[in-house]
Amino acid sequence: MKSFTYERAETPAQAAAAASKPGAKFLAGGTNLLDLMKLQIETPTHLIDIGRIGLDKIEPTPDGGLRIGALVRNTDLAADLRIRADYGILSRALLAGASGQLRNKATTAGNLLQRTRCPYFYDTNQPCNKRSPGSGCSALAGFSRQLAVIGCSDACIATHPSDMAVAMMALDAVIETVKPDGKTRQIPISGFYRLPGKTPHLETNLDKNELITSVVLPTPVGGIHVYHKVRDRASYAFALVSVGAILFKDGGGRIALGGVAPRPWRVPSAEKLIPKGAKEFASRLMEGARPTKENAFKLTLVQGTIEGALTENRS
């Protein structure tokens, strides 16, 4: 860990303004950032602790949705009765992630912004375009069993590790932000994450030091909510494949995937094929996949996991 300065912000505007300092980063739950600082993967020179700026409420929106403050803890979000009743996919996804202790600390915005768990990203001796742009990708011809099969590039095959974001993708969540100059904006989650291309170190479309203030869930859409996270051990592991599904009585639905791409993977135009079954839907959803030899099984696994979800919830 390198030396850094620290300040505690009192309001979102103050936090955003403080972020104009060079080398500054926001510190929320710290469950990912502090680990990365210890390994010198992240080396901020200034930390702005946003733990006391509020933004920790879940409130109804005028059109019947919910606004989740950026600092609402994962534990509180998963347990909220409104979330459990109307957005079950989100609660289930959250509870499939991390551990109780981590969820107690981890925040909504921090969860969206967590970094990949590609093992090469974590070893500073190894080339990694995400950690050290231009150095190369060790994973492409290395240990890639866990890594992305779609949306990835020759520069990076890292996956986005979040479960929560997969559910939010299926829910068409909208991310609200404030910039250092005080301007606010809304970004639909479908346009929030970038694909790696040749610049895998750029992971979202947030401007530098733009602060997430909340995530808005639109009006509930009903349906059966499913989150199936497939992994080698039963808990406390990242997904090989996860399927977040909202299934409607008419046979239609929305399905987003985790564990397969640099961002939660959803192709809305493919969803009209859901009534035709897992095989047709999955092949459209995964069109253009470019797996490695080690992770090609994920394509079969995606189809099987979707098929299991459809079978169990339609029978």
Next chain:
Amino acid sequence: MKFEKPAGINPIDQLKIIGKPTDRIEGPLKTTGTAKYAYENNQEVTNVAYGYILGSAIAKGTITRIDQSAAKAAPGVLAIVTAANAGTLNTGKFYVSRFLAGPQIDHYHQAVAVVVAESFEQARAAASLLKVDYKKAKGSFDLDAVKDLAQTPPPAQFGPPPQTLTGDFEGAFKTAQVKLDETYTTPDQAHAMMEPHATIAKWEGDKLTCWCSIQQMNWGVRDLANILGIPKENIRLIASYIGGGFGGKGTVLADLVAASLAARAAGRPVKLALQRPLMFNNTIHRPKTIQRIRIGADHDGKITAIGHESWSGNLPGGRTEPATASTRLLYAGANRMTRLKLAVLDLAEGNAMRAPGEAPGMMTLEIAMDEMAEKLNMDPVAFRIKNDTQEDPEKPGRKFSTRKLIECLQTGAEKFGWEKRNAKPGSIQEGQWLIGMGVASAIRGAPIAKSAARVRLDSSGKITVETDMTDIGTGSYTIIGQTAAEMMGIDLDKVTVKIGDSSFPESPGSGGQWGAASSTSGVYAACFKLRETVASQLGLNVGKAQFSDGKVSDGDRSFALGDAAKNGDLVAQDEITYGELSKEYAQTTFGAHFVEVAVNAYTFEIRVRRMVAVCHAGRILNPKAARSQVIGAMTMGVGAALMEEMVVDKRVGFFVNHDLAGYEVPVHADIPYQEVILLEDIDPTMSPMKAKGIGELGLCGVAAAVANAVYNATGVRVRDYPVTLDKILKNTI
């Protein structure tokens, strides 16, 4: 005390305290966070500095230059130790690793430098400022690629001979009516203990004291003396509590060497813990094996030929993973062969991990037995029972001291409900889950070694025991206390147990499943001597004196035990040594494992639903501690079966998943209710305690029982561990 003849009745047989399911006497210290582990012994040192190891960024090659200028100028830096200023370093006598690289690099994350600073953070920051120039060399990292270059290793201190041959294996296998010839692999595995390797080192003149985390104090002193080139007498090691070892802390590793060198260089006590990634690539691990098993049998299921070959790799001079050990003793068969081969690999050193050899050997042998039973159209339990032997199959006439494998299998089968298993794979489904059952035998040697202890009686009738035995979370404190209490006829709370200090009488430490049986026998010997001293002080005949309820009595003469020490503490020290009984008898522990799994029919996720283990391991000194050992081992077996693998990047030459996020071990959600049945027994050929180890037995066979259950659930036979869903998917599509 020399133990030469099978034990008769002795004070331990009273079983007033021994054999009772007793809570651990140090338990409250651990559950309240007040037990001091190596790195936490701050009260022992003042002005302590912090050490941080920089591991090599390459796996093989040389260091051409280290630019220390920026690191030396960094805040708080006190010293930097490299091969250039460390002086001559030798290797230990058990591990072959060199603990400081330079100019040669032998493996990834080998220590290149140790930075000492006023704070941990400063040491870590300064280590990142060291600029090391490397010249890479081509290394060998892929066992499959070098398998054919593997050589027959020299005979080793532990494990079976490199080759054994009984009868005419090749001929008998060729003509066998039913045959199996399959190859299996087990991956590199990490001990993944919770507490990192850690040391606080303090020099006083030329005397070195280290608070450390190692399992065998005697080896530790021997090896550290050898490595640093100083007399053994100048070294004192203290390891009061150890946060898991599993063989991965047998003796001196890089933390002890680095802390000692750093403390000498800085002129201050230094504390140093290995960073988690270094625990995977810098220390030792269970190495990968490739194993070929051949079994031939008659149509009626009698084995006529059994052969087991195993290939592993290691640093030059490193040991072979002795995976053939169990096959020599487990089943009958007149024609037998085992063979070990060793290749050179430039990965971190392969060495002992819980049940070395036997664990990976049983992972494969017991799948082979399952496959063979199926070929014979026999029940896997019946097939094993049919091939039981009551004599060492390599040396007919040499009996097992005790052997109840059949009883283990039968008891387990009944308790588990084995009769409900459908032999046809894939035939039981509950909802989306395919259900399967699997079985494996268990066998693990029962070594025992000389062990000494000192016991002290004070005038209040309290006993203090001292031995350099360690407690790696196993219950050593408690069983040693129980032994002394039983021998001296007092309650357990009247015994103070002091262990984990090399200045105490020498024990073999914790390892090889020998610790419990050996160290308690040493305490028995010392107490036996103390009883003589007590009797003589009180003018009693030691042969007739009864020690019970805090009193010593003979007929109507009775004294409080403490009366014997009213003129001063009585101290007795003795060591137990052994005659030829372990040659005369095959001394081994046995067991059986039964496992039920559920496999998701769509995703092939594997979840263990039930586990039953039956263990036959002589006298059980403390059934509660023994059960904890076995359920921990069963958990480790589930890890080996389903998830544990250190993945080698064969281009760079290192274990990629070098932390506890990447190297998965079971979590609570993976482990169902575990039932452990401890068969009541004694083995008088072992020691006066009549006990054997159990901590490693509990692991042997577990993974195969899981793999066999997965086969029974799915019809897919996975022969390469870990058994993961992708390997099943590949075979079902």
